[in-house]
Amino acid sequence: xxxxxxxxxxxxxxxxxxxxxxxxxxxxxxxxxxxxxxxxxxxxxxxxxxxxxxxxxxxxxxxxxxxxxxxxxxxxxxxxxxxxxxxxxxxxxxxxxxxxxxxxxxxxxxxxxxxxxxxxxxxxxxxxxxxxxxxxxxxxxxxxxxxxxxxxxxxxxxxxxxxxxxxxxxxxxxxxxxxxxxxxxxxxxxxxxxxxxxxxxxxxxxxxxxxxxxxxxxxxxxxxxxxxxxxxxxxxxxxxxxxxxxxxxxxxxxxxxxxxxxxxxxxxxxxxxxxxxxxxxxxxxxxxxxxxxxxxxxxxxxxxxxxxxxxxxxxxxxxxxxxxxxxxxxxxxxxxxxxxxxxxxxxxxxxxxxxxxxxxxxxxxxxxxxxxxxxxxxxxxxxxxxxxxxxxxxxxxxxxxxxxxxxxxxxxxxxxxxxxxxxxxxxxxxxxxxxxxxxxxxxxxxxxxxxxxxxxx
Amino acid sequence: xxxxxxxxxxxxxxxxxxxxxxxxxxxxxxxxxxxxxxxxxxxxxxxxxxxxxxxxxxxxxxxxxxxxxxxxxxxxxxxxxxxxxxxxxxxxxxxxxxxxxxxxxxxxxxxxxxxxxxxxxxxxxxxxxxxxxxxxxxxxxxxxxxxxxxxxxxxxxxxxxxxxxxxxxxxxxxxxxxxxxxxxxxxxxxxxxxxxxxxxxxxxxxxxxxxxxxxxxxxxxxxxxxxxxxxxxxxxxxxxxxxxxxxxxxxxxxxxxxxxxxxxxxxxxxxxxxxxxxxxxxxxxxx
Numbered sequence: 001x002x003x004x005x006x007x008x009x010x011x012x013x014x015x016x017x018x019x020x021x022x023x024x025x026x027x028x029x030x031x032x033x034x035x036x037x038x039x040x041x042x043x044x045x046x047x048x049x050x051x052x053x054x055x056x057x058x059x060x061x062x063x064x065x066x067x068x069x070x071x072x073x074x075x076x077x078x079x080x081x082x083x084x085x086x087x088x089x090x091x092x093x094x095x096x097x098x099x100x101x102x103x104x105x106x107x108x109x110x111x112x113x114x115x116x117x118x119x120x121x122x123x124x125x126x127x128x129x130x131x132x133x134x135x136x137x138x139x140x141x142x143x144x145x146x147x148x149x150x151x152x153x154x155x156x157x158x159x160x161x162x163x164x165x166x167x168x169x170x171x172x173x174x175x176x177x178x179x180x181x182x183x184x185x186x187x188x189x190x191x192x193x194x195x196x197x198x199x200x201x202x203x204x205x206x207x208x209x210x211x212x213x214x215x216x217x218x219x220x221x222x223x224x225x226x227x228x229x230x231x232x233x234x235x236x237x238x239x240x241x242x243x244x245x246x247x248x249x250x251x252x253x254x255x256x257x258x259x260x261x262x263x264x265x266x267x268x269x270x271x272x273x274x275x276x277x278x279x280x281x282x283x284x285x286x287x288x289x290x291x292x293x294x295x296x297x298x299x300x301x302x303x304x305x306x307x308x309x310x311x312x313x314x315x316x317x318x319x320x321x322x323x324x325x326x327x328x329x330x331x332x333x334x335x336x337x338x339x340x341x342x343x344x345x346x347x348x349x350x351x352x353x354x355x356x357x358x359x360x361x362x363x364x365x366x367x368x369x370x371x372x373x374x375x376x377x378x379x380x381x382x383x384x385x386x387x388x389x390x391x392x393x394x395x396x397x398x399x400x401x402x403x404x405x406x407x408x409x410x411x412x413x414x415x416x417x418x419x420x421x422x423x424x425x426x427x428x429x430x431x432x433x434x435x436x437x438x439x440x441x442x443x444x445x446x447x448x449x450x451x452x453x454x455x456x457x
Numbered sequence: 458x459x460x461x462x463x464x465x466x467x468x469x470x471x472x473x474x475x476x477x478x479x480x481x482x483x484x485x486x487x488x489x490x491x492x493x494x495x496x497x498x499x500x501x502x503x504x505x506x507x508x509x510x511x512x513x514x515x516x517x518x519x520x521x522x523x524x525x526x527x528x529x530x531x532x533x534x535x536x537x538x539x540x541x542x543x544x545x546x547x548x549x550x551x552x553x554x555x556x557x558x559x560x561x562x563x564x565x566x567x568x569x570x571x572x573x574x575x576x577x578x579x580x581x582x583x584x585x586x587x588x589x590x591x592x593x594x595x596x597x598x599x600x601x602x603x604x605x606x607x608x609x610x611x612x613x614x615x616x617x618x619x620x621x622x623x624x625x626x627x628x629x630x631x632x633x634x635x636x637x638x639x640x641x642x643x644x645x646x647x648x649x650x651x652x653x654x655x656x657x658x659x660x661x662x663x664x665x666x667x668x669x670x671x672x673x674x675x676x677x678x679x680x681x682x683x684x685x686x687x688x689x690x691x692x693x694x695x696x697x698x699x700x701x702x703x704x705x706x707x708x709x710x711x712x713x714x715x716x717x718x719x720x721x722x723x724x725x726x727x728x729x730x731x732x733x734x735x736x737x738x739x740x741x742x743x744x
Contacts, residue, residue: 091690098708105713130711220598222690272596274690279581414709421691429598447512451710 044345045142045166046134052343056080057112057351060096062088064300065115065172065334067365068355075360079347088117088334091222092415097124100136104129110136112342113351115172117334120411122161122168125337137168138340140352149353154402157371160411161335168337170356173296173368174376175333176401177231179316180297181290182308183390185214193314194290196322197232201260207289208267215284217291219265219428220274222417223331227292230409231318231329232257237445239410245449245456249438253321262433272429281305292319294331295398298383299367310387315394318401327406333371369398414452419444485724491717504718508706513696514719520606521698525675527611532671533664536619540626541652556627559620570617571684578609601685601693610681618674622667629663630656665738669731676727679704699723 042048059069061083069083089096096116103109125137141150141162150158153171161169181193189211194200200216207214218224229236234254238246248254264270273280285306293301302308318328336355338348355361362375363382370376380395391397423444427437446456492504508514539559546552562570579597580586594600601609633656641651679700685693686701696702699719707716735741 087687093687093691093695094709095687098704101708101711130713222692272598277581277597278579418691418695421689422694425598425692426602429596430602451511451513 044144045139046144046340048345049341049343051345053346054080055344055347056082057342057344057347059083059113059115059351060086060111061115062086062090062117062334064088064367065355068115068361071358071360071365072351072354075354075358076350079350081347081351084111088115089121089415090117091421092118092417094415096121100125101129104131104133104136107131107133110339110341112339112344112348114337114339115334116169116337117332118415119160119330119332119335120413120415121335121337122163123411123413126163126166126168134340136337136339136341138338138342138345139166139168140170140338141167144338144345145349145352149357152357152372152374154371154373154376156403156405157333169335170352171371172334172336172356173362173366174371174402175294175296175331175368176398176405177227177292177294177318177329177331178397178401179290179292179319180302181314181316182288182312183314184312185289189214189289191289193316194319195316196324197257197260197319198322200290200292200319201263203290204260204264204267204269208269212268214269214287214289215271216264216269216289217293218271218273218275218280219261220272220277220425222421222425225416225420225424226329226331226409227294228257228261228329229254230331230406231292231327232321233324233327233406233408235408236442237409237412237416239412239454240457243454245412245446245454247442247445247449247456249442254438255435256321258434258438262435265428265434272425275301275305281307292329294329294333295401296331296333296368298369298388303388304367311390313388314390315397316391317397318404326401326404328401328404330405330409333368412449412452412454414448416445419448488717488720488724491714492721495714500714504714505722508715508718508722511702513702514699517696517699517702520603521676521678524607524610524678524698525672527607528614528675529668529671531611531615532619532622533668535615536622536626536667537657537660537664539619540623540630541656543623544627544630545648556620556624559623561620562616563618563620565617567617567680568684571613571681574613574616575684575688597689598692601689603694603697606682606685606693606697610678613681614675618671622671625667626660626663629660633659661738662740665734665740668734668738669740672730672734673727676723 057080059081061069063085065088066083066085069081072079073081086099087093087095096114096118100110100114122137124135126135126139128135138144141147150167154174157171157174158167158169161167161171179193179195186193189207191203191206194203204216207216225236232253234257235246235248235251236254240246249258261270265272271284273283285308288306291297302313317326320326336352338345338352342348356370357372357375359375359378362370362372363378366379370379376399380398383389384392384395419441423441424434424437427440428434449456493502494500495504543552543555543559546555565573575597577583577585578589578600580589580595580600581597583589589595589600637655638651641655646654677700678698682693682697682701683695683704686695686697696705700723703716703719703723706712706719
């Protein structure tokens, strides 16, 4: 029904534009959006489009999630699936939202399933569109997916995509931060694994003085804002209630972590090359002594980019402040969305359940730590079997970190990464200190909040 | 021209006219309608006021203005000089080869030429990384710092667009009657004097034409910063140019009225500046 009314409205608009132009008038009347949302009383909690049995589904993934589609095609050769690769909204590019907005405007052309690297898309994707149509993201826990299946996700992992009790996306992988260290290098230099941010900074000083050229991380990617500021409990990106934004870069923790970063940038133990730049591996594969980062570094950085062999890397709990509690940052962990406009919801359901929980992707081909609990334990077993990590308790460290994510870092309708990329990355490249950029960074965050309709408090 | 020929004339322009109506005039009218309304209700200049008050608006205006100045000045100076030089080359194959070489980059469509430049500008993969490093740039981030962007975009635009104009200017130079050139030579004018006193004044119209077309393209700066923003994960800001801001308004903030207001501002400014070129360059004077 909504499909019909949408196309009728479109025709109306086209005709009215043509009529206005023909008459040379600019008075159009047929354009005002009628406020007709989805029918939340239906079987699924949204109004499904007319279903076409066995029709092809379209899936948008980023390059790292292509194996998911390949694995699905292999397991379900009878389900017709077409996939398109896009940037996955990486870096807060907003591609997912801009493409969908265009399709909302056109009233057609939506993909059936979308993968996004960002955590905040549910905020806009759950909303009614400007034309009064139901939002793109289909509610998943109102009858569409089985509660038994949804209960299989790690506790809290669906929270980012859950708004007022309705879940709009499935978590692909968890992204809690831990501290990775290279045991071989630490032994060789006679250093201990740092447990606090203070020790991390001091290790930087020692390393720079005694073994210049070795590094403890990089500031080249905009997701470092989650690793260093989320991970240090800095109240930089908070939304205490819906529509309210709060940022305090002058806080003790924000200042403290900025000073540590500045010291390490100055002595060269933090570099500015992106982890994903063309020559990062060539420059630093055997120079990375330790680094705070999300659990997906395991596959994406160590086993992937740097090709570090098994038996060198260890995993320690996330860094904390001296005398404080362990607090982990959260660095993405992708989300899978289903379209509320899909014409083949059966296939969409099969696909979503497969990519989040089946071994063929989450255990065998995915680089991250699965959000689905049974897949996660198999993934951990696989790492243990390969003896990839030097410490046997890495499983405990990683699972504990998942429960230690600091709740003072929130999601909003825009990404925290853009302000970091706009102000801090070019600033430090030009030789400024992060500390000196803090006021400007906060200003940019608050400006972004304002244009996105948030009240800054 | 006889009646049959003029009938064909209408046939030939009809395709263009229809497309102009469908993709030029009608969208413009629709944008004007959107810019003065919100959700269908007339709101006067509200959309404009909102857009002007946006913290991203003035920086975007400054970015585009600076780029347009760099781009127009360099385009006019270098295209004219290069066309004069190529025209002065007496060796036939050399002149042809030069024009062909200038033209090649223009054959690469906008977005793909920016992709190509991404590699040139990234010191870690660039074929001219030694040059970039000698200038003190050792990472892509430092090359595309906001202060460098007008120059970067000018270089990209010149590389992609100048060749076509050089060929056009060359054609215009060929149009100058041989008698006049010969008279100048007999009067003792060297190549520089001929260029300054004879060829340049007779090129004025073509130069204004180039100015208008490039101005329109320049104020609409979008593809270059958009792709660089994507490639650098927003180190090149996604709100660098006015058109990017219009794009953000429409597709990120779901505010098509604000987006239309920015487009109308661009249209008015480009029209105003083009008028200057048209009158100063006597583009519509008949001889």
